[in-house]
Amino acid sequence: MKTTKTIFQDGGHKWVAIVRDPEKPNYLIDTNEYLVAYGDQGLLLDPGGAEIFPAVFSALSAEFDPSALAGIFASHQDPDTVSSLALWLEFNPAMRCYVSWLWSGFIPHFGGTAETLVAIPDEGMDIALAGLILKAVPAHYLHSSGNFHLYDKVAKILFSGDVGAALLPPGQDGLFVENFDAHIRHAEAFHKRWMGSNEAKRRWCERVAHLDIDMLCPQHGAIYRGADVQRFINWFDEIQVGGVVNA
Numbered sequence: 001m002k003t004t005k006t007i008f009q010d011g012g013h014k015w016v017a018i019v020r021d022p023e024k025p026n027y028l029i030d031t032n033e034y035l036v037a038y039g040d041q042g043l044l045l046d047p048g049g050a051e052i053f054p055a056v057f058s059a060l061s062a063e064f065d066p067s068a069l070a071g072i073f074a075s076h077q078d079p080d081t082v083s084s085l086a087l088w089l090e091f092n093p094a095m096r097c098y099v100s101w102l103w104s105g106f107i108p109h110f111g112g113t114a115e116t117l118v119a120i121p122d123e124g125m126d127i128a129l130a131g132l133i134l135k136a137v138p139a140h141y142l143h144s145s146g147n148f149h150l151y152d153k154v155a156k157i158l159f160s161g162d163v164g165a166a167l168l169p170p171g172q173d174g175l176f177v178e179n180f181d182a183h184i185r186h187a188e189a190f191h192k193r194w195m196g197s198n199e200a201k202r203r204w205c206e207r208v209a210h211l212d213i214d215m216l217c218p219q220h221g222a223i224y225r226g227a228d229v230q231r232f233i234n235w236f237d238e239i240q241v242g243g244v245v246n247a
Helices: 050-061 085-091 180-194 198-209 227-238
Strands: 003-010 013-019 033-038 041-045 069-073 096-100 117-120 125-129 132-138 148-152 157-159 215-217
Touching (some): 069 125
Parallel strands (some): 069 096, 096 117, 157 215
Antiparallel strands (some): 033 041, 148 157
16 A cells, blocks of 8 residues: 655645555556645645556545545646546546646546546646645646646645656655755656657746745655755756657
8 A cells, every 4th residue: 555644734734645555566657646635625636547546545545535635636648647537536526637738638538527627728727725726837748748737835845747757766765855866867767758848848947946846746756855956957957858769
């Protein structure tokens, strides 16, 4: 089963990371799910694939009443991101799924109806959660053509989807980055292959550099915090991505 770690709390405002399932088969990529709770509602970020739904649901239930989930935020369309949608909707059909308009006709193949999907325009939008305003931040072509991250300016947390992701070797599965130079080696190949545009990457770096961020939380790997957030942005800004594959 996955475990939960509270990474921010101020009264009824909480961020919970749902991470690291020791029983996960090795052929599946490891994913991080995040819960934003505020007042009596919750928003689940990139809830994961259908195959890990039982592990995520069980871990979440220990921290938060799943019936109080108001919605799901999907950074992009991949199966490891949101193929569990139908299972969440079976539990709570009133939930809404926020996703790029580009994928609003594709995501329903995982589940839901026209009423389920809330299409995010390219420029982003505000998402209200029981009075807390969260901002969907454009991150197109990183690594999906319609891609968003989620910023909580009160908690100073940016959920960054696949940006910042690292494929960690066995035994190096800490929740936070502790040694940036050692950690970033596990992120380099992922970013060079999966990020499609240097121009999009530079625009994202410029955009998020102006945000006040204490933690940058990717969908895979460890969380960057403190000075490592700007260190990562600088590193990402300098590497070349989206190279041609010789095949």
